[in-house]
Amino acid sequence: xxLTASITAPARIIRYSAANALADMRHMYTWKTxxxxxxxxxxxxxxxxxxxxxxxxxxxxxxxxLVGNAVMTCVIESMxxxxxxxxxxxxxxxxxxxxxxxxxxxVFIGRSLQWPVSGTLTSLAALxxxxxxxxxxxxxxxxxxxxxxxxxxxxxxxxFGLFVAAVAFNADGARNIISNATYLLMMAVCGVQVPTSxxxxxxxxxxxxxxxxQTLKAIRSVSGGTGPALVPACWAVLLGxxxxxxxxxxxxxxxxRGRRTGSMGTGA
Amino acid sequence: xxxxxxxxxxxxxxxxxxxxxxxxxxxDVDLTVExxxxxxxxxxxxxxxTTLCKILSTVLEATSGSAQVLGHDAATDAAxxxxxxxxxxxxxxxxxxxxxxxxxxxxxxxMYGLHGAPLRLRVDELxxxxxxxxxxxxxxxxxxxxxxxxxHLARGLVGDPxxxxxxxxxxxxxxxxxxxxxxxxxxxxxxxxxxxxxTHDMAEAEAVCDxxxxxxxxxxxxxxxxxxxxxxxxxxxxxxxxxxxxxxxQALTALPGVVSVEQEPSGRLxxxxxxxxxxxxxxxxxxxxxxxxxxxxxxxxxxxxxxxIGDRGxxxx
Numbered sequence: 366x367x368l369t370a371s372i373t374a375p376a377r378i379i380r381y382s383a384a385n386a387l388a389d390m391r392h393m394y395t396w397k398t399x400x401x402x403x404x405x406x407x408x409x410x411x412x413x414x415x416x417x418x419x420x421x422x423x424x425x426x427x428x429x430x431l432v433g434n435a436v437m438t439c440v441i442e443s444m445x446x447x448x449x450x451x452x453x454x455x456x457x458x459x460x461x462x463x464x465x466x467x468x469x470x471x472v473f474i475g476r477s478l479q480w481p482v483s484g485t486l487t488s489l490a491a492l493x494x495x496x497x498x499x500x501x502x503x504x505x506x507x508x509x510x511x512x513x514x515x516x517x518x519x520x521x522x523x524x525f526g527l528f529v530a531a532v533a534f535n536a537d538g539a540r541n542i543i544s545n546a547t548y549l550l551m552m553a554v555c556g557v558q559v560p561t562s563x564x565x566x567x568x569x570x571x572x573x574x575x576x577x578x579q580t581l582k583a584i585r586s587v588s589g590g591t592g593p594a595l596v597p598a599c600w601a602v603l604l605g606x607x608x609x610x611x612x613x614x615x616x617x618x619x620x621x622r623g624r625r626t627g628s629m630g631t632g633a
Numbered sequence: 634x635x636x637x638x639x640x641x642x643x644x645x646x647x648x649x650x651x652x653x654x655x656x657x658x659x660x661d662v663d664l665t666v667e668x669x670x671x672x673x674x675x676x677x678x679x680x681x682x683t684t685l686c687k688i689l690s691t692v693l694e695a696t697s698g699s700a701q702v703l704g705h706d707a708a709t710d711a712a713x714x715x716x717x718x719x720x721x722x723x724x725x726x727x728x729x730x731x732x733x734x735x736x737x738x739x740x741x742x743x744m745y746g747l748h749g750a751p752l753r754l755r756v757d758e759l760x761x762x763x764x765x766x767x768x769x770x771x772x773x774x775x776x777x778x779x780x781x782x783x784x785h786l787a788r789g790l791v792g793d794p795x796x797x798x799x800x801x802x803x804x805x806x807x808x809x810x811x812x813x814x815x816x817x818x819x820x821x822x823x824x825x826x827x828x829x830x831x832t833h834d835m836a837e838a839e840a841v842c843d844x845x846x847x848x849x850x851x852x853x854x855x856x857x858x859x860x861x862x863x864x865x866x867x868x869x870x871x872x873x874x875x876x877x878x879x880x881x882x883q884a885l886t887a888l889p890g891v892v893s894v895e896q897e898p899s900g901r902l903x904x905x906x907x908x909x910x911x912x913x914x915x916x917x918x919x920x921x922x923x924x925x926x927x928x929x930x931x932x933x934x935x936x937x938x939x940x941x942i943g944d945r946g947x948x949x950x
Contacts, residue, residue: 377748381740388731457726464690465744466715466792472744627646629692 375471382475389449390479404487407438411491414558415499424500431499432588433557433581435491436518440548440577442484443522446477447544450530451537463629469620470613473527481519488515507587510594514584517598521576521605528608531615535628556581576601576608634704636796636827637666637689642698644684644851658684660851662698666829666844668795671822673842673859674831675938681851682831686800689829690720702796716745719794721785723804730774734765734784737773738791745792759787763817779810786817797821799830803837815841835938847938870912872904873897874919875926884918891915901926 394403414434418427450473453459462469489512493503503511526547533543552558554568555577561569572578579601583594623629642662645655659681666672674682687693688700691711700707702714729737738756747755760766763783768776773784782802789797799818803811811834818841821828832838838845839859847854847862855862877885885904886894890911895903906912912929919927 373748374746377743378740381736381743384736385729385732385740388729388736392731456729457722457724458729460687460690460692460722461720461727461741461788462744463692464715464718464720465741466712466746467744624692624694627687627693 378467378471379475382472383478386476386479404490407487408491408495411435411495427499428501431496431501432585435488436581436584437552437557438491439484439488439515439519440522440551442487443481443519444526444544444548445480446523446526447530447533448540449477451540454537459629463620470616473616481523485516485519510587511584514580517601518577518580521601524605524609525576527612528615531612531619534619551575551577576604635665636668636703637829638701639664640699642700643696645696657851662853664846666827668827669825670843671828671841673838673845674829674848675838675845676848680848682848683800686798686831690718690798691715717795719789719792719797721789721799721802723801725781728773728781728784731772733770733772735769738787741788742791755791759790763787778805782806782814796827799828801831870906870909871930872912872915873901873928874924875901877902877924878922881918881922885915
């Protein structure tokens, strides 16, 4: 396969698979139910946590909690990839995908892209829409870098979520538990509610490998003007690519295991 | 080179909560399907038909033995095998219901390496050929069972496979849709494709297959033409008659050379005879008794199926 083909072939499958993701999104939401249902729920969650800072009476604490929880909304949604990856098995297409020449991972990369896209919009609405209500104001020069970093957070978290989805590939019944447990752990250790310095060293080391820790550090730097945002952003890109490669490898491994054990879906 | 070559194929499954007990889905299966052949694989549920299809389509590994498609081993050269095969499963599942028919086929065409104009042409050609062009833009969720099955076949053909594996493709179809599907299988044969079709439906196997392999409990019982398999049952002839008086029935039962006299669910009497001279005697008796609703039959594939596998095979649908 030529270099061009090795890029265009996966890109094509990801694009067609993303059309499937879009169809799912359209089936689940109208713009009204997304805005007043999903977005409303997420803004209520951010408000809940930001209000603690307000009650404490510290503007810094309020800013910390609002930014952390606003960014967390795109993480929650991106981690839905763990759940939607199991849908192929449920609709009976997994057997057919396993018997097709293209790798499974190409399909799964595109199959859940609705989540990071929707998650990005949710986070931006929380940061720029809800922020000023809690005294978190944004200068014009901050909007573009923060937007780019939120996109990076959603994208790299999606890559991490794909890896977890691949690990949980054969645990169909536990998909919701795994998804929820993973993002709650991230919420605890990645600097969303409390600084990473709160945790023991070994937890901090683990947290550094999760892209959210890096992107959140970068967003807080831009938001508070406290340090360089480029270094953690570059780390996040590297980690995202690493998790994506690991996810592709894990999907191959799980497919091989499934072929051996007979768990690659029943006849469609 | 054969299209499909299976030698001493075995597949075990772990059963029970711990998976420590083993059950054998396939046991020492040998099977050869020649290029361009339409081969039927018939047997009851649990016979091993779907397991065999899964191994050939590379989604399941055999415990031992070998399965080759067009000379490529399904275990060690799976990537090549996948490029040469198309799979069609029966039933509603296996399609993306929220996409339309064209989007479904475009996705699968991309999975088989097509792109650009060839992809669009292939998809449009298949939609036209399978009679789905008018509904190409409609969501698959809104399709009837027959239309979904045609889309399944189109999906199976999108990679232009030389070998097609059809696993219970007409299950749940109404008779008209099933007949149309069979004529499509005939077209596949005319194009020189090799087709392996699994079914419970003896009429279907008789209608479309060059050869039929009977399989039960993971073992191949026999392989032959549908008509030759009919000869496997004892060479009895059969007379079927309606409105037979009780006295005549008793006379038939007592007649030398009559093997059995049974009432069919329809109420008609089925008389099995040892040879054609006895059949003549039975017919004369019935005519003399004023019976005009009469027919004679030779054993068919269904009789052979029942003879070899027993009533257990017919209890599943």
